[in-house]
Amino acid sequence: MCDPVTDDLSDLQVEVPKAPRRAFRQIDPGARALVVAVCVMVMLVAALLPWVDGASGWQILFGLAPAGTVIGLVPIIYAVCSTLFGVVVSAAALVTRLWALAFAGAAGCGFSTLTSLLAIWSQQSTSSHEPGPGPGLGLILGALTLIVLTFQWVKLTFTRD
Known part of the structure; x- marks a missing residue:
């Protein structure tokens, strides 16, 4: 016959040794x-607002910019990095509370900040002496938000107990 108290204690004996490691991996x-x-x-x-010559960030990300709009490689890299680290990794780190994802968020948002600048x-x-079209x-x-995100993730990853 199964004793529920004994089953609970055996489950607890398995879980207790894992607790410090689990706590160490989380933020x-x-x-x-x-x-x-x-x-x-x-x-x-920010991805919905104009970035380059009236093309929004999501249009740059998915390659759907209006015809005739010249978009360089740097805004495309920034669109990918900001979406990947500023949105996907940051959201995943908040949901899972894993330190590794928070660290990836800190490093990725820092890199994305550089690409945004x-x-x-x-x-x-421009290559001529005339000024460019200017940033949207x-x-x-997005650049200002990535700066804030970088500082938040850095403080979270390096102030862990």
């Missing part, structure tokens, strides 16, 4: 979770 974002979640939403809004610069300069509002909003 507790606390109030930063709200900041990161808002930043993920702002990144999605290069994308903004590429829109301001979505490009600037």
Whole structure:
């Protein structure tokens, strides 16, 4: 006959040794979770706004820019990196609370910040002596949001107990 108390104790004996390792692999974002979640939403809004010559971020990401719009390689790299790290990895790290994903978010958002600055610069300069078309509002909003995300993930990954 099965004794429920004995079964519970045997399950507990298996789980207790795993607890420190599980706690070591996880983060507790606390109030930063709200900041990161808002930043993920702002990144999605930034993808809807114009980036390059009226083409929005999602159009650049999926290669659906209007005909005649010249989009360089740097804004495309930025669109991929910002979506991957600023939205996907950040959301996955919040949901799973895994330290490895938070660290990937910190490193990826840092790299995406650099690509965002290069994308903004590429829109301001041309090969001639005339200024470029200038960065769109979505490009600037995404860059600022990635800076905030980078600081949030860095603080979360390096202030772990």
